[in-house]
Amino acid sequence: MEASTAPAGPAPGESLREFARGHPQAVAFSVIVLMVAILVGAYGLHEVAQSTLNGLTLGVVYALGAVGLTLVYGILRLVNFAHGDFLTFGAYMAYLVNVTWGMPLVAGIFFAMAATALLGFVSERVMWRPMRAKGAGWLHLMLMTIGLAFLIRSAVQWFWGTQIRTLDVNITDSVSFLGLRIGQTELVVVVVGIAVLLAVGLIVRFSLLGKQMRALSDDMALAETAGIDTRRVILYTWLFAGGLAGLAGVLSGALTSLRPELGFELLLPIFAAVILGGIGNPFGALTAGLVLGIATEWSTLVIEPRWKVTIGFVALIIALIIRPQGIFGRAKEI
Amino acid sequence: MTAPPPAFTLEAFTNLGFWSGVLVIAGIYAVVALGLQLNVGYTGIVNFGQAGFMAVGGYSMAILVLEAGFSFWLALPAAILITMAFGVLIGLPSLRLRADYFAIVTLAMAEVVRLVAQNARGLTGGNKGLYCEYEGASQTCFDDSWRSVSDSILGFVENFWSDPEVLLPLLLVVWATVAIGIVFLEYVQRTPWGRVLRAVREDEDAARALGKNTFLCKLQSLAISAVLGALAGFFLALFLATIHPDDYEPIVTFFAFGVLILGGLASYRGVAIGAIVVWTLLEGTRFVELPISEEKAAALRFAIVGLVLILLMAFRPQGLFGKREEMVLGD
Numbered sequence: 001m002e003a004s005t006a007p008a009g010p011a012p013g014e015s016l017r018e019f020a021r022g023h024p025q026a027v028a029f030s031v032i033v034l035m036v037a038i039l040v041g042a043y044g045l046h047e048v049a050q051s052t053l054n055g056l057t058l059g060v061v062y063a064l065g066a067v068g069l070t071l072v073y074g075i076l077r078l079v080n081f082a083h084g085d086f087l088t089f090g091a092y093m094a095y096l097v098n099v100t101w102g103m104p105l106v107a108g109i110f111f112a113m114a115a116t117a118l119l120g121f122v123s124e125r126v127m128w129r130p131m132r133a134k135g136a137g138w139l140h141l142m143l144m145t146i147g148l149a150f151l152i153r154s155a156v157q158w159f160w161g162t163q164i165r166t167l168d169v170n171i172t173d174s175v176s177f178l179g180l181r182i183g184q185t186e187l188v189v190v191v192v193g194i195a196v197l198l199a200v201g202l203i204v205r206f207s208l209l210g211k212q213m214r215a216l217s218d219d220m221a222l223a224e225t226a227g228i229d230t231r232r233v234i235l236y237t238w239l240f241a242g243g244l245a246g247l248a249g250v251l252s253g254a255l256t257s258l259r260p261e262l263g264f265e266l267l268l269p270i271f272a273a274v275i276l277g278g279i280g281n282p283f284g285a286l287t288a289g290l291v292l293g294i295a296t297e298w299s300t301l302v303i304e305p306r307w308k309v310t311i312g313f314v315a316l317i318i319a320l321i322i323r324p325q326g327i328f329g330r331a332k333e334i
Numbered sequence: 335m336t337a338p339p340p341a342f343t344l345e346a347f348t349n350l351g352f353w354s355g356v357l358v359i360a361g362i363y364a365v366v367a368l369g370l371q372l373n374v375g376y377t378g379i380v381n382f383g384q385a386g387f388m389a390v391g392g393y394s395m396a397i398l399v400l401e402a403g404f405s406f407w408l409a410l411p412a413a414i415l416i417t418m419a420f421g422v423l424i425g426l427p428s429l430r431l432r433a434d435y436f437a438i439v440t441l442a443m444a445e446v447v448r449l450v451a452q453n454a455r456g457l458t459g460g461n462k463g464l465y466c467e468y469e470g471a472s473q474t475c476f477d478d479s480w481r482s483v484s485d486s487i488l489g490f491v492e493n494f495w496s497d498p499e500v501l502l503p504l505l506l507v508v509w510a511t512v513a514i515g516i517v518f519l520e521y522v523q524r525t526p527w528g529r530v531l532r533a534v535r536e537d538e539d540a541a542r543a544l545g546k547n548t549f550l551c552k553l554q555s556l557a558i559s560a561v562l563g564a565l566a567g568f569f570l571a572l573f574l575a576t577i578h579p580d581d582y583e584p585i586v587t588f589f590a591f592g593v594l595i596l597g598g599l600a601s602y603r604g605v606a607i608g609a610i611v612v613w614t615l616l617e618g619t620r621f622v623e624l625p626i627s628e629e630k631a632a633a634l635r636f637a638i639v640g641l642v643l644i645l646l647m648a649f650r651p652q653g654l655f656g657k658r659e660e661m662v663l664g665d
Contacts, residue, residue, distance in 0.1 A: 079434050131648065138434060139380060143595060144647045146588050150640025157633035264584075268445055271438050310449050313442045320439045321427040 024323060032291065035298070043301050050180050051297045057186045057255055059293025060193025062312075064248035065266060066273035066285035067200055068120075068241025074217035074280020075237055077138055078128065081145040083245060084267030085152040090116040090246025091167075091253035091262055092156050098168050105169060105254070109192075112246040120242025123148060124235060149264070157260045165258040167250075189251045196247060197286055204282045213237055217280035269296075269312030276319045354501040356617045357610070358573055361508035364609035365566040366590040368515045368602060369559030375599040375656075376523060377555040378535030379429065380437040382587055384563045386444030389451055389582035391417040391564025392571040396464045396476040397457060406479035414564050421560025425553045441584060452579040463578035477572050501573075508569050515562065516602045523602075531555060592639050595646050598656025608654060612639075 019026075039048045069083045093115040094108035127148065131141060173184040182190070204210035212233045215223040224230050249263060256262075273292050277284025296311045366384050373381040395413035398404040404412065428439045451458045458464060466475040475481075484503040491498045499505075522528050533541035534548045541548050571577045589612070597608025616635050624631060646653060 077434070079437065127644070127648075136647070136651070139374075140647045140651055142380075142434070142437065143591060144644050146591065147640040147643030147647070150588075150636055150643070154633040154637035154640065157636070158630055161629050268438075268442050272442070275435070275438070304453075306453050307449075310446055310453075313446045313449070316442045317428075317439055317446070320431055320435055324431050324435055 035295075039298060039301060046179060047301060048298070049178075051301055052294050053180055053182055053190075054186070055294030055297030056190050056290070057193075057251075057293070058296055059290035060190060060197065061248050061252045061255070061266065061289075062270055062273050062293045063197055063286045063289030064193060064200075064244045064251070065270040066277065066289040067197075067204075067282045068244045069270055070274040070277060070280055070282055070285040071213055071217065071237050072241050073274060075213065075220065075234060076128065076132070076141075079138065079142045079145065081142065081267065082123070082149040082152060083145075083241075083270065084263035084265070085149045085156075086116050086119060086242060086245035087249030087252060087263035087266055088156055088258075088260060089119055089152055089263075090249030091258050092160055092249075093246065094250040094253065095160070095165060095167060095258055099165070102168075105167060105250075108167070109247060109250050112250045113243040114246075116246025116249070117239040117243035119152075120238035120245070121235060124238040129231075129234075153260050153264070160258075160260075162260060167254050167258070169254045185254055189255055192247075193251060196244075197290075200244065201283065201286060209233070209236055209240075213240075214282070265309075268316065269309075272312045272316035272319065275316060275324070278325060350499050351501075352617070352621075354499045354505050356613050358501055358505050358508055358569075359617075360609040360613040361505065361512050362566050362569045362573065363590055363593050363613065364512045364606045365508070365515060365562050365569065366586070367593040367597065367605045367609060368512070368519060369562035369566075370590055370594045371597075371599070371602055371605050372519060372531075372555055372562075373559045374594065375601070376528070376535060377531045377552055378433070378538075379552055379555065380433050381440050381556065381559055382437045382584070382591075383424065383440030383444040384559070384566075384590055385582045385584055385586040386440070386447040387417055387421060387560040387563025388567035388570060388586065389444070389447045389579075390420050390560075391567030392577050392582075393451055393458055393464070393567075395564075395568055396571060396577050399476040400464065400467045400474060401457070406476065409476075410568065413568070414561055417560050417564035417567075418557050421557045421563075422553060425556040429549060429552045429556065441587070444582070444584060444587065448579050448582050451582070458577075458579070461579065463576050465576045475575075476577075477575060480572055504569070504572055511565055511569075512606055516606065519602050527551065527554075589639065592643055594653075595643065595651075596653050598653030600657050601653075601655040604653060604655030611654075612642075 036048065065083065065087055068086075069080060072078055072080050072083070090112040093112040094105070096108075097103050097111045098105050098108035127144060128141065131144065136144075169185045171183065171185060174181050175184060175187055204214065212223070212228050213236070215226065215228060216230060216233055216237075220230065223233075248266075252262060252266060269292060270289070273289035274285050276292065277286070277288035292312055292315060295315070296308050299308050299311045366388065369384060369387075370381060373379045391413050394416045395406075395409045398409035398412055399406055424440065424443050428436055428443075431439065452460060454460070464476065466473045484500075487503040487506075488498050488500065491502065523531075530541060530546050530548070530551050533544075533546065534551055538548050567582075570581060574581060593608045593612050594605060595608075596612055597604030597606070615638065619631070619635055619638070624634075626634070
């Protein structure tokens with residue numbers, strides 16, 4: 001992945017500390033390997049493999065949410081507190097199709113992705129573009145995203161109430177392989193999630209749109225000078241971010257249940273993935289999201305499961321204190 | 335579905351019980367937002383962790399009284415010191431970060447506080463919250479001392495007002511705090527230290543070039559804000575007569591930001607008026623007869639706050655009393 005763009009190897013005699021500073025990915029990777037080794041030593045390979053598999057389901061939700069959030073953040077410097085509620089919106093759109101209209105979940109997923117993409121698109125046209133034209137600062141935009149988050153959540157609460165709802169998914173059957181068990185729905189979530197994440201990675205890496213999005217995220221003015229139609233790319237970015245957020249919401253809803261706070265509760269861990277991955281870096285966000293989801297599940301081996309939600313926050317705070325530019329970011333962006 | 339609310343009448347607005355409730359909650363939010371004003375409006379640090387400071391203040395007060403056997407009056411200053419130390423602890427690493435990172439990390443901090451309150455059941459009572467401790471037949475509640483003071487104030491008031499509102503003593507204390515807070519902060523703003531804060535907001539590098547310790551100033555600003563958060567935490571605990579993790583959700587901070595923005599950045603008095611306007615609006619809607627369930631009415635109230643935030647940002651970012659020339663934030 002991005003590892004190839006890391007600074008050149010250390011000169012002989014360079015201290016370990018400087019090596020660590022220049023190779024954050026290597027350090028992060030070693031820490032993870034060390035953690036796995038300790039966990040396997042303490043709890044056995046089977047337990048660790050099982051919790052990794054469980055963690056993957058959460059990881060794909062985080063990763064899907066984080067890719068869109070990081071692109072919007074990187075390109076527009078918009079701290080989108082409504083992104084979590086985009087997930088909620090997507091989940092309830094799938095509920096509408098899947099439960100209210102009784103159509104298969106696949107149709108619900110596509111509808112949710114399209115509807116949430118449209119939501120992102122509309123928010124750009126109605127709110128963000130006019131506000132940027134007015135020269136609004138990031139704090140104004142951020143407070144507006146909070147207002148938008150309130151609006152989306154209250155709309156959901158208006159139409160569906162606060163009671164817990166579930167999508168029409170199979171929650172009883174499970175599949176066994178290599179001695180590991182995974183619920184049928186969890187398996188579908190992991191397979192769909194990984195497939196989409198791979199596609200996202202390929203699109204961002206190789207397609208023209210992906211290159212343009214990364215160029216904007218790197219330097220908006222330079223991208224504009226290079227002849228990129230930034231308005232169009234920004235609109236596509238919102239469609240992209242919204243669609244992925246919608247999917248993440250549906251997958252999260254399928255794994256657990258639907259309630260108006262669903263997305264907001266996922267927002268901070270997703271932010272953690274965005275910052276760990278380096279703001280504006282979709283590959284970083286994707287990797288960090290997966291790792292964070294898995295690490296959250298690993299934590300249940302060591303601490304009581306009710307504490308596991310704090311892992312994302314703690315990771316976020318530690319990351320910001322030790323290395324605010326993230327594992328994949330560069331210091332100049334801070 | 336509850337019974338339909340009473341028809342909309344002006345009776346609600348002449349009802350003293352209604353107004354004392356609104357004014358107490360508005361006063362609590364004014365205290366919270368005064369801290370935000372110092373941080374956001376005058377120092378340019380976007381603190382999203384006020385709910386966390388409120389929780390630390392409220393919980394440490396209650397735990398000191400119930401578990402450590404402190405007297406209520408000793409627990410208050412101790413809890414203020416704890417919250418202040420917590421604010422400094424949070425500020426030390428995070429104030430060096432970019433403003434938007436700081437916003438996210440303070441929000442995460444507040445959520446960690448809330449999750450700890452929810453899960454460290456031995457200390458905080460978890461989801462049952464904290465109120466009284468029972469030992470045999472006797473019970474100790476964290477607000478025993480306050481209630482005896484409150485009763486003696488009410489007894490005094492009864493000399494010339496036959497049936498006083500029970501919330502009156504709390505209302506007086508809360509708004510006295512708001513008034514003192516405004517006088518103190520407006521004074522502080524005119525001192526050299528206050529001018530450095532503004533300089534930090536306008537251009538931190540320039541202030542640093544002039545030899546000012548901008549980091550220390552920001553840390554002090556955050557510590558004062560944490561103290562105001564702790565005070566608001568006490569008042570909320572006394573108002574609700576319980577301390578529960580759900581009362582310290584990030585939504586509290588967001589509502590306080592709504593108060594701050596409506597009142598206007600860089601205006602302490604505006605914050606007090608903004609708080610009254612916001613809570614009169616929110617609570618007043620309870621008296622409007624709508625053919626909808628309580629759940630939908632709650633959603634509607636929530637939507638109003640969201641809409642107010644969006645419209646203010648779009649059309650009047652300086653709020654009711656803010657100064658446009660002080661709106662440099664976020665450039």
